[in-house]
Each structure stands twice: as structure tokens, then as C-alpha cells.
Amino acid sequence: VATDAVHDSGGLQILSVGECRALLAAAPIGRIVFTDRALPAVQPVNFVMDDGCVVIRAAPGSKLGAAARDAVVAFEIDDFDAATRTGWSVVLVGHACVVTHEDELTRLRELPLHSWAPGCRDHFIRIMPEMITGRRITPVTEPGHR
Amino acid sequence: VATDAVHDSGGLQILSVGECRALLAAAPIGRIVFTDRALPAVQPVNFVMDDGCVVIRAAPGSKLGAAARDAVVAFEIDDFDAATRTGWSVVLVGHACVVTHEDELTRLRELPLHSWAPGCRDHFIRIMPEMITGRRITPVTEPGHR
Numbered sequence: 113v114a115t116d117a118v119h120d121s122g123g124l125q126i127l128s129v130g131e132c133r134a135l136l137a138a139a140p141i142g143r144i145v146f147t148d149r150a151l152p153a154v155q156p157v158n159f160v161m162d163d164g165c166v167v168i169r170a171a172p173g174s175k176l177g178a179a180a181r182d183a184v185v186a187f188e189i190d191d192f193d194a195a196t197r198t199g200w201s202v203v204l205v206g207h208a209c210v211v212t213h214e215d216e217l218t219r220l221r222e223l224p225l226h227s228w229a230p231g232c233r234d235h236f237i238r239i240m241p242e243m244i245t246g247r248r249i250t251p252v253t254e255p256g257h258r
Numbered sequence: 259v260a261t262d263a264v265h266d267s268g269g270l271q272i273l274s275v276g277e278c279r280a281l282l283a284a285a286p287i288g289r290i291v292f293t294d295r296a297l298p299a300v301q302p303v304n305f306v307m308d309d310g311c312v313v314i315r316a317a318p319g320s321k322l323g324a325a326a327r328d329a330v331v332a333f334e335i336d337d338f339d340a341a342t343r344t345g346w347s348v349v350l351v352g353h354a355c356v357v358t359h360e361d362e363l364t365r366l367r368e369l370p371l372h373s374w375a376p377g378c379r380d381h382f383i384r385i386m387p388e389m390i391t392g393r394r395i396t397p398v399t400e401p402g403h404r
Contacts, residue, residue, distance in 0.1 A: 122317055122320060122375055122376075122377055123375055123376035123377040124375055140338070141336075141340070141345075143289060143300065143336070145291050145298045145299070145332075146298060151330060151332070151351055152291045152292060152293065152298070152330065152331055152332040152351065153291070153332060153349075153351075154289065154291045154300065154332050154334045154349055155347070155349075156334075156336050156338065156345070156347045158343075171268055184298065185298055186291075186297070186298040186299060186300050188289060188300045188302075190287075190289070190302050192286070192287050192374075194286040194287070197304075197374040198374075199287075199302070199374075201301070201302045203299075203300055203301075205297055205298065228338075228344075228345075229268055229269055229270055229395050230268075230269035231268055231269040249374050249375050
């Protein structure tokens with residue numbers, strides 16, 4: 113545990129944007145948060161980072177593909193260890209858009225981004241982060257903490 | 259893999275509400291999805307199930323505590339294995355409210371729900387599910403799938 117770590121008002125260590133980007137580059141799965149018919153919605157997806165953006169694949173006509181069309185969404189990754197009650201999370205908020213430029217599509221099709229789910233997922237959605245935040249829960253040492 | 263499993267249009271196996279509730283009962287961490295100043299927000303939290311509801315603790319005055327005050331929220335749990343590209347997720351949508359009845363608070367304080375993060379988290383938030391859905395990604399056997 114770094115002794116010069118910065119903590120938020122809730123006692124969680126604040127991750128730098130650089131740490132957040134490194135965690136994003138290594139995570140296989142994230143959760144996209146969007147609005148579906150005025151209700152909060154969340155869906156896990158596999159993704160890659162490309163040029164600082166989250167890129168995911170969606171099926172044409174899917175709820176996700178429709179919801180992420182020119183919308184502000186959140187995207188979350190995390191990892192936790194129940195045994196030590198430690199972990200971290202990174203959340204970015206940004207504008208999602210369906211990629212339509214043919215040159216960009218050609219490039220994105222070469223990325224190591226293969227949907228885990230079966231079926232055709234030929235739409236590429238790019239989320240450009242406008243805000244990236246991360247927090248880490250470190251082991252608690254205070255006696256009597258609950 | 260059950261041969262009589264029901265799949266959705268995207269090829270994912272549909273979990274029954276019973277399976278979803280069993281997964282909820284066993285998961286230590288979930289992600290609450292809410293709206294924060296008109297933007298989508300998501301935050302991992304540890305939780306317990308109590309009488310069919312998700313119960314979490316929040317700090318008085320926290321963003322989460324404020325956002326979950328009489329709001330419709332989503333709550334997600336999942337588990338994935340990157341090696342086999344399989345996994346599952348459960349999402350519930352429901353009304354969140356801060357518990358204020360003293361009798362109920364007394365009971366909730368006895369639950370095995372101890373915040374992983376340091377600091378006082380004396381507000382109990384209950385999410386009553388109005389909709390529970392779950393999906394499982396099973397191993398893909400089709401040749402040529404990507």
C-alpha cells in the first residue's frame with residue numbers, strides 16, 4: 113500500500129487516470145450502463161481499448177446497439193477478492209456512437225475483439241471517455257472496523 | 259449444458275428467476291446502477307439478500323445514498339471466465355429506498371452485511387426487485403464462430 117496514496121471522503125484510494133487506463137487495457141470484460149425505455153440498464157460485454165476509447169461489438173437491432181446510438185453511457189470494470197475484502201473499480205462516462213466510417217470499420221475488424229456470445233455482432237460501438245475515475249479498497253487495519 | 263435450455267435472440271441461455279435468485283444469494287459483490295445529476299452512474303457494492311430484496315449500506319450524505327432515495331435503479335451481478343469465454347449475469351430493476359423504520363433497522367443491523375470500505379455506512383438501502391433477468395454464455399461449438 114502506497115503511503116502517499118490519496119483517498120476520497122469515503123476512505124477509498126483514488127486511482128490516477130494513468131492507473132485507470134492501465135486497468136482498462138488489461139480487463140477482458142466490462143459493463144455498459146445505459147438507459148432502456150427510461151429505465152436504468154446494464155449489460156456485461158467484452159471489449160478492447162482503441163486509441164483511448166472503449167470499443168465493443170453489438171448485434172444489429174439489439175437493445176444495446178439501439179441504446180448506445182449517440183447516447184451518454186457509463187462503462188465499468190472491477191475486480192474484487194472476497195477473502196481479503198479488497199478490490200478496485202474504474203468507471204468512465206462518455207458519448208457512445210456506432211461506427212459507420214468504412215475505413216474505421218475495416219481497421220476495427222482487425223482488432224482482437226471477438227464476441228463471446230454466438231451470433232452476428234457486426235456493429236462496432238465506440239465510447240469516447242469524457243471522465244475516468246477509479247477507486248481501490250485497501251485492507252482495513254483499524255480495530256473494530258465493520 | 260442442459261439440452262432443454264431456452265435461449266434468447268442473441269444466442270444466450272435464459273436463466274430462470276429461481277436460478278437468478280440462487281446466484282444473488284451467493285454473490286458477495288454487485289453493481290448498483292443509478293442516475294447522478296442526469297448522468298448514468300455505476301458503483302460496486304457488497305450486499306446481502308433479505309426477504310427477496312437487495313440490501314446495501316451507504317454513508318449518510320454519499321452520492322449513492324442520495325441517488326438511491328426513492329429512485330428506480332438496476333443492480334447487476336456476474337461472473338466470467340476469460341479462458342473459456344463463458345459466464346453469466348443477473349440484472350434486477352427495482353425501486354430503491356432508504357430504510358427508516360426503527361424496527362427494520364434493528365433487524366438489518368444484525369445481517370451479515372459489513373461494508374468493505376472504511377468509515378461509517380449507517381444508511382441501509384433496500385432495492386425491491388420488480389424485474390429479474392439472467393443470461394448465461396455457454397461454450398460455443400460452431401466452427402468459424404468469432
